[in-house]
Amino acid sequence: MVFALASACCFGTASVLQAVAARAVETGSASGVAPMLLLRVLRQWRFAAGLALDGLGFLLQVVALRSLPLYAVGASLASSLAVTAIVAVWLLDTRVSVAEWTAVATVCAGLAMIALASGVQGQHFGPAALHWSLPGVALVVLLTGAAAGRLADRLRALLLGLGAGVGFGVVEVAVRLIGTLEVPRIFGDPALYGLLLGGAAGFLLLTSALQRGSVTVATAGMVLGETAGPAVVGILWLGDRPRSGLEWLAAAGFVAAVVGALALTRFGNVAAEVSGD
Structure with a gap:
């Protein structure tokens, strides 16, 4: 759980830096997703710093995913928004209302309940169909994001954010499913390609959402996509269960x-x- 929360701290801080950088560049495309956008934002030092934090956060997330149920890790990653709120106050002098501080406290209380109720992690291997489905889901996410440019702004932002969340959810499930890191056996596991494609799709769609539309709407979609899907997969197919008698506490958390x-x-x-950045 410590690694999961540390990962959330990295992701939450990175989102502040990346949001500033993504809005500092021109769109350069009328499509919903612009692959060249990544090359432009990489020239921004804030984006590069955020990317480094994302990399560290991912490594910490991998450790957590190998030890905790998916629902626990997913909820911990959602708490990165609470970290973002605190970092925004510290770095950007953003004002946080009483209601927002209450939301931060709610996130922390939910994580505490999950930590108390989390049981032993289920199995790692999962059914073969689940391994093979991950690259397909990631590809659908990428194609759906590419078609989002034809939609209205608010719906486009929601779709891009939800797609990014699903892509990151694919990464969570794939990390759990990959049974060995031995070469060349790992290259025969389709979950590895689901991880790579899901991560790329999620990162591209999220970057496009940050730059193109309502980031508030996009972030909401991302939170739902990266928490609900993996939690359901973990419970239905991987045997993740809370401690006996504490199912209600895990659900409430x-x-x-x-x-x-x-x-x-x-x-x-x-x-x-932020003005002038």
Whole structure:
């Protein structure tokens, strides 16, 4: 759980830096997703710093995913928005209302309940169909994001954010499913390609959402996509279970953490509050 929370701290801080950088570049394309956008934002030092934090956060996330149920890790990652809110106050002098501080406290309380109720992690291997489905889901996410440019702004932002969340959810499930890191056996596991494609799709769609539309709406979609899907997969196919008799506490904690995170989605749009960057 410590590694999961440390990962959330990295992701939450990175989102502040990346939001500022993504809004500092021109779109350069009328499509919903612009692959060249990544090359432009990489020239921004804030984006590069955020990317480094994302890399560290991913390594910490991998450790957590190998030890905790997916629902626990997903809720912990959703708490990155609470970290974003705190970092925005510290770095950008953003004001946080009483209601938003209450949401931060709700996220923390939800995580505490999950930590108390989390049981032993289920199996790692999963059914073969689940391994093979991950690259397909990631590809659908990427194609759906590419078609989002034809939609209205608000719906486009929601679709890009939800797609990014699903892509990151694919990464969570894939990390759990990959049974060995031995070469060349790992290259025969389709979950590896699901991880690579899901990560790329999620990162591209999220970057496009940060730059193109309502980041608040996009962030809400991302939170839902990266928490609900993996939690369901873990419970239905991988045997993740809370401690006996504490199922209600785990469910309440999960709902509290996600709802609190959704209440803080405006902090995905902190770049709009910065002038001259």
